[in-house]
Amino acid sequence: MSDEKDAAAEAPKSNKMLMMIVALAMVLLGGGGVGAFFMLRGDSASAAEEKPVKGAVVAIENPLTVNLAEGHYLKFGFALQMTEKAGEEEVDTNEALNLAIEQYTGRTVAELSTQAGRDKIKADLLEKIEKAYEKDDEQMVMDLYYTSFVTQ
Known part of the structure; x- marks a missing residue:
């Protein structure tokens, strides 16, 4: 009979201990989830801050006019969207023109x-133009706009 009383007394202790372990695990997992949320949210907030501000458009x-594959050609125009950090000074577009010719020459109409x-x-x-016009690790070109695009 005394064995039954001991077993009955140990059952509530083990249940309490199990509930404490489960509660502790939930608190730790919940805290980790909240911490991860704020860390990831902080990354997206800093990424939004780093987005360059639009500056002048250089047409x-x-x-x-470039030669395409199989005797076809492409006639296109484009403009560079500069960042605010690029300033208002005149931009030499010769490198952008050269990169564009290299990029499109030999492509197929398809x-x-x-x-x-x-x-x-x-x-x-x-991507190539952004790298070419980067100055002191600062992005100077942020986009490229087609002003005309005709294949023949």
Whole structure:
């Protein structure tokens, strides 16, 4: 009979201990989740702060004509969206023109006839231009706009 009383007395102690362990685990996991939320939110807030501010738009005066594959050609014009940090000084666009010629020469009309194809090639060109016009680790060009785009 005394064995039954001991077993009955130990059962509530083990239940209390189990509940304490579960509660502690929930507090730790919840705290970790809240901490991760604020850390990730802080990263997105700092990324939004780093987004460059639009400055002047530098238009390329004359459209380019480049040879495409299979005897076709592309005539297109574009403009550079500068950042505010680039200032108002005149921009030498010769390097951008050279990069554009290299990017589009030899492409197929099929690549350029779809929106996805144009967007991919444009994104690659923008990346090259951004690197070329970077000054003291500061981004000077932030976008590229087509002003004309004709394939033949």
